[in-house]
Amino acid sequence: MSFRRTLQGSKPLQSILTITVLLLIYILYHFNWFNFLNSSSISTPEEINSLLQNKDTSVVILxxxxxxxxxxxxxxxxxxxxxxxxxxxxxxxxxxxxxxxxxxxxxxxxxxxxxxxxxxxxxxxxxxxxxxxxxxxxxxxxxxxxxxxxxxxxxxxxxxxxxxxxxxxxxxxxxxxxxxxxxxxxxxxxxxxxxxxxxxxxxxxxxxxxxxxxxxxxxxxxxxxxxxxxxxxxxxxxxxxxxxxxxxxxxxxxxxxxxxxxxxxxxxxxxxxxxxxxxxxxxxxxxxxxxxxKPDGNFVESIDELDDLIKEQNEYEEVTNSLQDINAKVENIKSKTGGRNRAFKRKLSSQRRRTLKRLQNAEKRIKEKEKLARLQKYGDEDATFFKRIFRTILWFLKIIIYLAIFIILCWFALIIYRVQKQKRKQKSTGLLD
Incomplete structure (x- = not known):
């Protein structure tokens, strides 16, 4: 009798096979083996090469x-x-x-x-x-x-x-x-x-x-x-x-x-x-x-990543420079008027608050992107070095457990198969007697 007939005639064997398939699907999904990266739009090579020369910046995302x-x-x-x-x-x-x-x-x-x-x-x-x-x-x-x-x-x-x-x-x-x-x-x-x-x-x-x-x-x-x-x-x-x-x-x-x-x-x-x-x-x-x-310490993989990092850096620097200009204006007015021009000071204070808000938003977006990168790579947006080591150890333990379960299931399937085969043999012997 073929394995197909044996499978059709044994419900325990069918259950074990179903569990094994589901377990394999879970492993593939859990470790993101179904995911593919998508390309993003990029700047021209001349623009990227020029932006790379900004070595004196105070904020370097790249x-x-x-x-x-x-x-x-x-x-x-x-x-x-x-x-x-x-x-x-x-x-x-x-x-x-x-x-x-x-x-x-x-x-x-x-x-x-x-x-x-x-x-x-x-x-x-x-x-x-x-x-x-x-x-x-x-x-x-x-x-x-x-x-x-x-x-x-x-x-x-x-x-x-x-x-x-x-x-x-x-x-x-x-x-x-x-x-x-x-x-x-x-x-x-x-x-x-x-x-x-x-x-x-x-x-x-x-x-x-x-x-x-x-x-x-x-x-x-x-x-x-x-x-x-x-x-x-x-x-x-x-x-x-x-x-x-x-x-x-x-x-x-x-x-x-x-x-x-x-x-x-x-x-x-x-x-x-x-x-x-x-x-x-x-x-x-x-x-x-x-x-x-990249911010996570790995080498830049592609020009798409480089382009995204430089755009973030430029946005951050633009906001920072705006804030510095406002502070310079405030100091200049103070030196000229002795702090008496209240209307202008209120205007600058309002501009400073708006610029600070933009700066905070830029920082927030950068941090969120870094968290997302850690989440996609390590499964935890706040992953530290020790957490990643711990997760790696857990990953190996999971693999060992899954393999052990798979081996046990195969062993049970083999036992069931042998029991079914022995039953059929006994039935055949009885008919001949």
């Missing part, structure tokens, strides 16, 4: 932690070791301690690179690099070959691709100042995502392996004596690169914005340059890099 191990600032040398702090330099580099790190100078066939000693310990980050590519004395303005920024799975030795070895694994951002191939307007910023096996073709300026790029004619001999490159990378693959060519505050030009760039899990930051028959000075002046966190 948490940013500086990654000192990949940073560069003057003076560059460690006074005790006379090496650049946290970096390894190779090749023809020159360090002017209070000015710059010169990767190449005005001489032919030079190459150098520098890689951070430690990998970037952030899955989402923002970086701002300040550099200067220049050779005002070059005949007919011809120079070569440029500067490259790297995010590789390991540091590289000196090689023939802007000062690193070919066949790299990771992202290369090559600011190429000399045109070897037939295509494009130079200087040109060329992005390549290497897999460790694909090679960069110098003769065509990497055209065959180009991921994206943009023309950057003002990167050479800038009037401001420096150029800034801003890079934003988010865990889910968002990559955006902007340049500030003219030294004006917040005057950024977007070069590329991509949404599916996967950097190596272990990634070392590198800077490199080389010259050929033509040459130029490539000076590194400063580098700042920040890890990007």
């Amino acid at each position: 948490k940013k932690t500086e990654l000192v191990s990949q940073g560069l600032q003057r003076p560059f040398l460690d006074e005790s070791l006379f090496h650049v702090r946290n970096w390894n330099l190779h090749g023809n580099s020159l360090v002017e301690n209070d000015k710059y790190i010169r990767l190449t100078s005005t001489a032919p066939h030079l190459a150098s690179n520098m890689f951070s000693k430690m990998p970037i310990e952030a899955e989402s980050f923002e970086m701002e690099l300040t550099f200067h590519i220049h050779n005002e004395d070059a005949k007919h303005g011809l120079v070569g070959d440029g500067l490259a920024v790297w995010f590789l799975d390991k540091p590289s030795n000196i090689g023939d691709v802007f000062g690193i070895e070919n066949g790299f694994n990771g992202l290369g951002i090559m600011m190429d100042t000399y045109k070897n191939g037939k295509r494009g307007t130079f200087p040109f910023v060329n992005l390549m995502l290497g897999d460790g096996q694909t090679y960069y073709n110098k003769g065509t300026d990497g055209y065959e392996t180009r991921l994206a790029g943009c023309t950057a004619k003002d990167i050479l001999n800038p009037s401001s004596k420096e150029t800034k490159m801003r890079l934003v990378y988010i865990k889910n693959g968002y990559l955006s690169i902007d340049f500030n060519f003219y030294g004006k505050h917040e005057d950024w030009t977007n070069c590329v914005t991509l949404t599916d760039v996967k950097l190596p899990h272990v990634k070392y930051l590198g800077l490199s340059a080389e010259t050929g028959q033509l040459f130029e000075n490539v000076d590194i002046i400063e580098n700042k890099i920040f890890a990007l966190y």
